[in-house]
Amino acid sequence: MNSVNLNSILRFVVLILAQALVFNHINFMGSINPYPYILFIILFPVNNNRTLFIFLSFMLGLFLDIFSDSGGVHAAACVTVAFIRPAVLKFAFGMIYEHQSIKFNNTEFGNRVIYFSILIVIHHLTMFLLEIFNMSNIILVFQKTLFSSIFTLTLCVLISVLFSNKQQ
């Protein structure tokens, strides 16, 4: 239990720093940035206190907002994703989730990609809607969401494969 907590704290700090210092400055094709910091929310242990989880997600977003001067955009998106995560888990993994014994390393790859992409798209859509905050630019919102989501999804899958500790 203790190592799980330690792991989460480490992830929190490392992902914020990596996002603020590296991923915010990638600017692929001029303006496409990935946001792999939501791996913290995606991979947070499932059988845990939901109130704490939502609060931690809020703090994650808020720290990132401070780093990237974006008001409360990331915080809002993170809180939303954290709130709807159980529903997405149920949708993507079905029965395994019902038994509350899910380990992301042991799930099927296809299910995991579906789960990742739903959360990422919702996160990005909320974020860009709030960031641009202008209904006349709705096309720009969708465009940014699409491109960034693809980028983030690729990175998230890669990172989660790279750092998964297979302990069968």
Added chain:
Amino acid sequence: MQQIINFVIRNKTSLLFLLLFAISLGLTIQSHTYHKSKFINSANFLTGGIYESANGVSEYFSLKKQNEILVEENNILRTQILNGSDSAITTTALVDSVSYNGRYKIRTAKIINNNYASTKNHLTINKGEKDSIQEDFGVITSKGIVGIIDNTSNGYARVLSILNTKSKINAQLKASTHIGSLEWNGKSSELVQLTDISKFAPVREGDTIVTGGQSSIFPQGIPIGKINSFVLDVSGDTYTIEVALFNDMTNLSHVYIIENLDTEEIKQLENPIDE
């Protein structure tokens, strides 16, 4: 409706979610209003410090390019000195910072965090209140304008970039004195839009756009960019001009901060009664 209320009251998770979401929404809305985003900004001790140490490493990657820019600027200044007042750019207000009789005081700073990919871009610089940097000082490079300082902490300051949809800067044509306001539509980091230029203005592609003398932030005549294309508005009264920036906003390092020493006096003159 009753059902929704019951659901919320029963469920503390949803309640917390709504509370936190409302807080972040409030912060977002606050950040969309100019000069209100006081709490959430990168010009604080923690983020400023982290950005500065990260920049300590990454600045080496662009040293060569920055050297070239500095030499280029030295070249321009040298030419200006040697050719006396004949130089073409005497109007650029690179006023001698040693003389305190001038209207403008210039300080140097370094950009430690540069953003240009979102629609609300801010930069962070490594000078703050302890270097007498305050809000509403202009920030320029040797090539053109960068933005306006909108938040300061003790050691760092945040700059509202011209690549921010909130930014509005007074600008004019160099050839005539028709003024307009410089905005950004959030699309390309190389193009900004100059609106409200009268249809009687002699607009030609390739003409230079400079800052106007209407604002008390920038001196008149600081270069901004050149006209890329222009269209007459639907109303038919004004031009909207696409301006290609002289500055490469994606590669900024050394900047100058301009303090207008007459700001107080101008403000007093403009609002003599109220406040």
